Structure formats: structure tokens, C-alpha cells
Amino acid sequence: xxxxxxxxxxxxxxxxxxxxxxxxxxxxxxxxxxxxxxxxxxxxxxxxxxxxxxxxxxxxxxxxxxxxxxxxxxxxxxxxxxxxxxxxxxxxxxxxxxxxxxxxxxxxxxxxxxxxxxxxxxxxxxxxxxxxxxxxxxxxxxxxxxxxxxxxxxxxxxxxxxxxxxxxxxxxxxxxxxxxxxxxxxxxxxxxxxxxxxxxxxxxxxxxxxxxxxxxxxxxxxxxxxxxxxxxxxxxxxxxxxxxxxxxxxxxxxxxxxxxxxxxxxxxxxxxxxxxxxxxxxxxxxxxxxxxxxxxxxxxxxxxxxxxxxxxxxxxxxxxxxxxxxxxxxxxxxxxxxxxxxxxxxxxxxxxxxxxxxxxxxxxxxxxxxxxxxxxxxxxxxxxxxxxxxxxxxxxxxxxxxxxxxxxxxxxxxxxxxxxxxxxxxxxxxxxxxxxxxxxxxxxxxxxxxxxxxxxxxxxxxxxxxxxxxxxxxxxxxxxxxxxxxxxxxxxxxxxxxxxxxxxxxxxxxxxxxxxxxxxxxxxxxxxxxxxxxxxxxxxxx
Ligand code: G4P
Numbered sequence: 440x441x442x443x444x445x446x447x448x449x450x451x452x453x454x455x456x457x458x459x460x461x462x463x464x465x466x467x468x469x470x471x472x473x474x475x476x477x478x479x480x481x482x483x484x485x486x487x488x489x490x491x492x493x494x495x496x497x498x499x500x501x502x503x504x505x506x507x508x509x510x511x512x513x514x515x516x517x518x519x520x521x522x523x524x525x526x527x528x529x530x531x532x533x534x535x536x537x538x539x540x541x542x543x544x545x546x547x548x549x550x551x552x553x554x555x556x557x558x559x560x561x562x563x564x565x566x567x568x569x570x571x572x573x574x575x576x577x578x579x580x581x582x583x584x585x586x587x588x589x590x591x592x593x594x595x596x597x598x599x600x601x602x603x604x605x606x607x608x609x610x611x612x613x614x615x616x617x618x619x620x621x622x623x624x625x626x627x628x629x630x631x632x633x634x635x636x637x638x639x640x641x642x643x644x645x646x647x648x649x650x651x652x653x654x655x656x657x658x659x660x661x662x663x664x665x666x667x668x669x670x671x672x673x674x675x676x677x678x679x680x681x682x683x684x685x686x687x688x689x690x691x692x693x694x695x696x697x698x699x700x701x702x703x704x705x706x707x708x709x710x711x712x713x714x715x716x717x718x719x720x721x722x723x724x725x726x727x728x729x730x731x732x733x734x735x736x737x738x739x740x741x742x743x744x745x746x747x748x749x750x751x752x753x754x755x756x757x758x759x760x761x762x763x764x765x766x767x768x769x770x771x772x773x774x775x776x777x778x779x780x781x782x783x784x785x786x787x788x789x790x791x792x793x794x795x796x797x798x799x800x801x802x803x804x805x806x807x808x809x810x811x812x813x814x815x816x817x818x819x820x821x822x823x824x825x826x827x828x829x830x831x832x833x834x835x836x837x838x839x840x841x842x843x844x845x846x847x848x849x850x851x852x853x854x855x856x857x858x859x860x861x862x863x864x865x866x867x868x869x870x871x872x873x874x875x876x877x878x879x880x881x882x883x884x885x886x887x888x889x890x891x892x893x894x895x896x897x898x899x900x901x902x903x904x905x906x907x908x909x910x911x912x913x914x915x916x917x918x919x920x921x922x923x924x925x926x927x928x929x930x931x932x933x934x935x936x937x938x939x940x941x942x943x944x945x946x947x948x949x950x951x952x953x954x955x956x957x958x959x960x961x962x963x964x965x966x967x968x969x970x971x972x973x974x975x976x977x978x979x980x981x
């Protein structure tokens with residue numbers, strides 16, 4: 440009688456997959472990502488008072504925005520995961536850092552989502568960071584929903600914003616609702632899916648859900664309230680409902696069309712209709728390409744990949760957490776899985792459900808979920824874990840470092856903590872560490888994608904490992920791993936504005952002061968290979 444049991448477990452898996460939504464919010468800093476995150480949590484009942492999540496002087500902190508440096512600078516620099524239930528749907532919201540220097544972490548997070556919400560400031564439209572993040576979503580054809588925020592402030596005309604989305608991003612923009620009034624006179628939304636208007640009321644400090652009144656359209660009180668603006672609104676609605684572009688789900692799922700919603704995250708106007716529409720539109724977990732072909736989420740065999748490592752998330756625990764995105768099958772606490780990179784079996788003890796900084800042990804998880812695994816140095820970004828026959832998911836792209844600096848410890852008695860901190864931060868992918876090949880001056884050289892990462896390294900070494908450091912910038916802009924005949928390499932007299940170093944695994948790395956210098960060396964020493972780390976690791980792993 441084993442068949443019915445198998446059937447029921449696969450039914451359960453299919454049911455759990457169907458009710459998962461895993462997404463990230465992308466935006467230019469200050470467009471309102473943190474505020475919208477917080478308000479989504481408020482509407483989903485995951486927090487009860489917006490801004491009151493952590494006892495903080497500033498109301499703008501959401502639970503996913505927790506590091507000291509973030510707080511000091513008011514920017515979100517590390518991604519975390521938030522899981523909550525709303526109307527029977529299990530939502531996994533992966534927080535992406537907002538600052539442009541942290542794009543690498545953001546890129547990795549976007550590898551782990553099935554859809555994205557793009558937040559635009561109604562006065563600014565598409566900004567540089569929006570474009571960059573959009574480009575990553577486009578590469579993976581991630582479906583994108585757009586929330587045009589700050590409608591309570593004077594902004595650009597909605598038509599102009601839709602046109603900008605179409606022209607700048609090359610995506611068809613289909614409004615699902617339309618703002619009624621603007622700036623201080625923003626009263627609510629016309630729902631283009633149903634002939635109705637949604638009026639909102641502000642609450643004290645915008646901390647509670649804004650009461651929403653639904654009226655059929657046309658509505659006599661609206662003519663009175665809007666006065667002269669009523670006529671143009673009627674015309675716009677006639678135009679939008681008549682000739683407007685229709686929503687096409689397949690094009691949305693292919694990332695070619697974006698449904699657009701208007702609102703104000705600050706005053707909570709439009710957050711509820713947006714959340715409801717999100718649950719309907721956003722796709723459940725998608726399949727993922729692996730060395731064994733496309734893995735479907737409903738495949739009974741468990742599989743997942745690590746997209747992020749984070750040390751010291753909770754000062755009380757002081758450990759490292761690996762973030763595992765489940766791709767297929769049912770994950771169970773204590774299950775034995777195959778670790779593709781180490782080619783060995785490991786037991787999944789102590790898996791956690793994450794909510795920003797908080798965590799709790801879980802017994803099971805399903806595709807789309809993000810599980811926190813306490814990481815005793817076992818996991819690296821991009822690792823695949825699976826049950827059944829071994830497989831590996833496609834690698835997570837790495838970004839070549841462009842900023843370099845010597846890291847000096849100000850406290851030589853704390854060498855052990857210094858080295859441990861460096862190793863752990865490197866494992867997280869915050870930066871790479873290189874050393875002088877002769878080991879005489881063992882002052883590490885940091886290599887990072889963005890300069891702000893140096894501040895993060897220094898700040899985290901101090902707060903998490905108790906070591907004060909200073910970073911001294913170096914004038915290099917490129918790094919390449921050099922391989923070839925050791926005799927040839929030994930005889931080279933490298934030009935000025937280059938530096939020969941080794942990475943943690945002892946492989947030779949050259950730093951260059953300019954692209955031109957690299958081209959010169961590649962020509963001059965044509966028998967050698969000058970490669971990016973990603974390229975050299977691909978060769979080594981194959
Ligand atoms: P980010 O995560 O995308 O960087 O943006 P965040 O939510 O932190 O919002 C940036 C600023 O914009 C904050 O103001 C926030 O209050 C404000 N904001 C967010 N949504 C809206 C909105 O719908 N309407 C208006 N008018 N403002 C909005 P701040 O002055 O930087 O911080 P705070 O002092 O208000 O906390």
C-alpha cells in the first residue's frame with residue numbers, strides 16, 4: 440500500500456509549491472524600498488505597528504535593516520530574508536541592499552528569487568541603480584511588478600512615468616490602477632481591473648493600516664471632492680479602459696511586461712491592493728537549470744543552493760549563517776544531503792527560518808523557502824545541496840574587484856581575531872583577500888567591487904571581532920589570475936603600476952593600474968594566461 444502514501448506526499452509537495460512566492464524589492468536608494476517592505480509586513484500582519492519593530496529613534500528601520508553601519512548611514516547594506524504568511528500564501532521576501540556599492544550581494548540575492556517588485560519614486564522615475572538592478576532581472580527573465588511610490592508628494596505625470604518605463608527599460612507598462620488626485624490631494628486609486636475607486640485615510644504617524652473605502656465608479660462625491668480635476672480623470676479613465684494595453688500573463692512571466700501600481704508607502708495608500716495583486720500575479724517557485732537538466736520544484740528529490748553567507752547576524756550567537764534557497768522537494772531537519780563541491784554527505788542539523796535578525800528552528804521547508812543553516816565553514820556561495828544522485832546548479836556570477844587597499848590592524852595583539860574576521864568576511868563574499876607572495880609583509884590587500892565595502896570590512900572587524908583597522912587605498916583598478924610556465928613568470932620584470940600578490944589558495948594574482956597596462960602585459964607575455972577568478976575556478980572545477 441505504498442502508492443497512496445507516495446501520492447499524498449507528492450500532492451502535499453505540489454500544494455506547498457503552489458502557495459509559495461519568493462521575491463525581492465529592487466529600487467534606487469531612497470525610493471522607498473525599506474518603507475514598502477515595512478508596510479507589506481504591516482498589512483500581512485507580520486508586524487503590528489509600522490516603525491515600531493525595533494526600538495529605534497528613527498521610524499524608517501524595517502526589521503530587515505539591522506547592521507550598525509546601516510543604521511549609522513541610513514542605508515541597507517546586507518540582504519536578509521523575511522518570511523510571512525498572508526491569505527494562505529507563504530511569502531519569502533529577500534531584502535536587497537540599496538547602495539550601489541553593494542550590487543554584488545544584490546546580484547546574488549536576485550539569483551534566488553522568482554519575481555521582483557520595482558519601486559520608483561514618482562518624482563524621479565527610473566534612476567541609475569534601478570536600471571542596473573533591472574538589467575540583472577532581465578538577464579534571468581524575472582517577472583517584475585512596479586510600484587510607483589510617493590504619490591502623496593508632487594511628482595511626474597503618471598503617463599510620463601509609464602512612458603519612461605517603456606522607453607528606458609524596454610518593458611510594456613500596464614497600469615492596474617490610477618492615482619486620484621496628486622501630492623497633498625492624493626485621495627486614492629481608480630481600480631482598472633474593476634470599475635471602482637479606492638479611497639484611503641491617513642492614520643496617526645502612518646503606523647496603522649490606512650482605512651480603505653471602496654466605491655463604485657462614477658461616484659458623485661468624487662466629482663465634488665476633485666472639482667475641476669474630475670473631468671480630466673474621467674477622460675483618462677476612458678482612455679485607459681478603452682485603448683490601453685491589455686495585461687498579458689505570459690509576457691509578464693517572461694519579464695517583457697510589467698503591471699504598474701500607484702501608491703504611497705509612507706501613508707499606506709495603495710499598499711493593500713498592491714499586496715493582494717502581488718499574491719495573484721507573482722509566480723510560484725520556478726524550475727532551475729542544473730547539471731542534470733531542469734530541476735522542477737515538484738521533483739520529489741530535495742535540492743537547493745547557497746546564495747549568501749552572513750557572519751554574526753545575531754550578536755548573541757556569533758556564528759555564520761548560510762542562506763539556502765530550496766529549489767525542489769521537501770527539506771527536512773536532520774536529513775542527509777550530498778554537498779556537491781565537497782563531494783560528501785552532510786546532515787542538515789539546526790536549520791532555521793529567518794525573519795531579519797530573528798531566527799527559529801524549523802522541521803521542514805519547501806521550494807521557494809530560504810533556510811538559514813548554521814555554517815561551521817562548510818558552505819560557500821554557490822554550493823549545491825541535494826538528496827538522491829548528485830547534481831550541481833549553475834554557478835552564481837562573480838564580479839571582478841575594482842577597488843584595492845592595504846588593511847592594517849591597529850592592534851597587533853589581536854592577530855587571531857583579525858585573521859578569523861578576515862577569513863569569515865571573505866567567505867561571505869564581502870571582499871577578497873590577497874597577500875604578498877614572499878609572506879614578509881603579511882599585511883593583507885583587500886579587493887572589493889565597491890569602495891564602501893572597505894568601510895564595511897573595517898566596521899565589522901571592529902564591532903564583531905574587536906579589532907581596529909585602517910584601509911589604505913591602492914591605485915590599482917584590475918586584478919587577474921596569472922598562470923603559465925613558472926620559469927617564464929620568474930624571469931618577468933613587471934612594469935610599474937602593477938603588483939604581484941597571491942590569493943588565499945596561493946594562486947598568483949596581478950593587480951594593474953589601468954586597462955591599458957593589462958593589455959600591454961597580455962601582449963608582452965602572450966604565453967601566459969590572464970584570467971578572472973571565475974574563469975580560473977571554472978577550469979579548476981571541471
Ligand atoms: P530606501 O529603502 O529605498 O532607501 O528608502 P526608504 O524606505 O528608506 O525611504 C527613503 C525616504 O523616503 C524616507 O524619508 C521615507 O520616509 C521616504 N518615503 C518612503 N515612502 C514614501 C512615500 O510614500 N511618501 C513620502 N512622502 N515619503 C516616502 P527620510 O526623510 O529619508 O527618512 P525618515 O526621516 O522619513 O525616516
